[in-house]
Amino acid sequence: xKNKFSLFTVFLTIAALVxxxxxxxxxxxxxxxxxxxxxxxxxxxxxxxxxxxIEYSHRLFTTLLGLFILINAILAWKKTSEKQVKFISTLxxxxxxxxxxxxxxxxxxxxPTGFTTLDVMFSLFLLISLVFLYAGLSERTYxxxxxEIKKPLIIGVVILMSEIxxxxxxxxxxxxxxxxxxxxxEIALAxxxxxxxxxxxxxxxxxxxxAVFLSIRFNVMRMQALSLILVSALATxxxxxxxxxxxxxxxxxxxxxxxxxTVALLSHMTAVSYFNSKRN
Numbered sequence: 001x002k003n004k005f006s007l008f009t010v011f012l013t014i015a016a017l018v019x020x021x022x023x024x025x026x027x028x029x030x031x032x033x034x035x036x037x038x039x040x041x042x043x044x045x046x047x048x049x050x051x052x053x054i055e056y057s058h059r060l061f062t063t064l065l066g067l068f069i070l071i072n073a074i075l076a077w078k079k080t081s082e083k084q085v086k087f088i089s090t091l092x093x094x095x096x097x098x099x100x101x102x103x104x105x106x107x108x109x110x111x112p113t114g115f116t117t118l119d120v121m122f123s124l125f126l127l128i129s130l131v132f133l134y135a136g137l138s139e140r141t142y143x144x145x146x147x148e149i150k151k152p153l154i155i156g157v158v159i160l161m162s163e164i165x166x167x168x169x170x171x172x173x174x175x176x177x178x179x180x181x182x183x184x185x186e187i188a189l190a191x192x193x194x195x196x197x198x199x200x201x202x203x204x205x206x207x208x209x210x211a212v213f214l215s216i217r218f219n220v221m222r223m224q225a226l227s228l229i230l231v232s233a234l235a236t237x238x239x240x241x242x243x244x245x246x247x248x249x250x251x252x253x254x255x256x257x258x259x260x261x262t263v264a265l266l267s268h269m270t271a272v273s274y275f276n277s278k279r280n
Contacts, residue, residue, distance in 0.1 A: 003134055003137035003138050005071070005072060005075060006072055006075075006076065006130070006133055006134040006137050007134050008068075009065075009068050009069060009072040009130055009134075010127070010130050010131055010134055010264070012064075012065050012068055013065060013069075013123075013126065013127050013130055014127065014260060014261070014264055015061070016058075016061055016062050016065045016123075017123055017124070017127065017260045018257055018260065019054075019057065019058045019061055020058055020062075020119075020120075020123065021253055021256045021257060021260070022054060022058075022253065023054055023055055023058050024116070024253075024256075025250075025252060025253040026050075026051060026054055027051070028050075028051040028052075028054040028055040028058075030055075031049065031051035031052045031054070031055040031056075032045065032052060032055050032056060032059070039052060039055070039056045039059070040052070062100075062103070066096055066100060069092060069093070069096050069126075069130070070093065070096070072089075072092070072130070072133070073089045073090070073092050073093045073133075076088075076089040076133055076136075076137060077089050077090075079137060080136070080137065082136065084136065085133065085136035085137065088129055088132050088133045088136055089133055091129050092126065092129040092130055092133055095122060095125055095126040095129055096126060098122055099119065099122040099123055099126055102115060102118050102119050102122055103119055106118075106119055116168070117165070117168040117169055120164070120168050121161075121164070121165055121168065124161065124164065124260070124263055125161075127260075127263060127264060127267070128157070128263065128267040131264060131267045131268050131271055132267065132271040132274075134268075134271075135268065135271030135272050135274075135275050136271070136275055138272075138275075140275050140276050140278075141276055142276060142277070142278065143220065143276060143277075144277070145218035145220055146220065146272075146273040146274075146276045146277035147273075147277045148214055148218065149211055149214045149215060149218065149220065149221075149269075149273045150270070150273040150274055150277055152207045152210045152211040152214065153207075153211045153266065153269055153270040153273055154270055154274075155207050156204055156207035156208050156211060156266055156270075157263075157266055157267060157270050159200055159203050159204045159207060160200075160204045160262065160263060160266060161263075162200055163197060163200035163201050163203075163204055164259055164263070166193060166196055166197040166200060167197045167239070167259075169193065197239070198239070198240070201235075201236045201239055202236065204232065204236070204262075205232055205233065205236050208228055208229060208232050208266065209229060211225065211228075211269065212225040212226065212228065212229045215269075221269055221272060221273075224265060224268065224269050224272075225269065227265055228262070228265040228266055228269060231258055231261045231262050231265060232258075232262045232265075232266070234258050235255060235258035235259050235261075235262050238251065238254055238255040238258055239255050241255075
């Protein structure tokens with residue numbers, strides 16, 4: 001298979017996102033100070049502090065991932081003559097560069113408010129581009145049924161990314177803390193943002209459910225569809241549990257990991273439906 005390396009890069013990206021989530025969950029983002037790419041002024045930092053181990057491991061892993069994404073883009077460019085696949089290949093490199101700049105600035109500026117949100121969002125956009133690149137390099141079977149599934153999947157991706165953005169703002173801008181404080185001056189704003197996040201989650205689940213129904217009806221991507229509805233339902237349920245647990249690190253991490261998997265599965269089904277609804 002000419003896209004094995006591309007698939008491996010997708011899995012590496014998911015692993016990097018999960019590791020990044022662990023950094024946030026354990027409050028290890030500032031463990032290496034504002035030194036980048038080194039850690040606290042050292043190439044080999046003190047490993048007695050687990051915060052440093054987590055943060056520095058994430059830095060090393062993302063550096064390795066960047067190299068794999070670069071190689072993946074070059075290989076994809078060489079293996080295809082299709083303009084759209086070449087465009088996605090170039091886009092993945094641009095997103096990698098942008099995400100690296102945001103991540104570096106996030107460290108150098110001491111994780112200012114908003115940069116973590118940007119870091120999360122561009123990381124997910126990078127994942128989506130890599131999933132589309134993998135699908136673009138895969139073998140295709142044109143069928144008009146994919147046209148019926150493509151639209152609700154695209155809408156689902158847009159709503160899901162909006163939901164994650166609102167959720168990131170809710171968490172990283174500390175609006176979540178207002179809900180659990182006695183001071184009620186800004187609680188209305190926090191509740192509104194959280195309510196919007198919940199509504200978007202339910203809309204995402206609706207469109208995913210509709211796409212799953214169409215997949216089963218037309219007998220295409222059935223296993224992916226069933227996996228997607230399971231993971232997305234768990235992610236939505238996990239979001240409400242996270243709220244009741246007052247955004248504890250464990251529940252927040254599980255919710256974010258499920259959201260990452262939802263993005264990966266949903267974008268893969270969207271990419272497959274997009275490329276397979278086109279005649280060669």
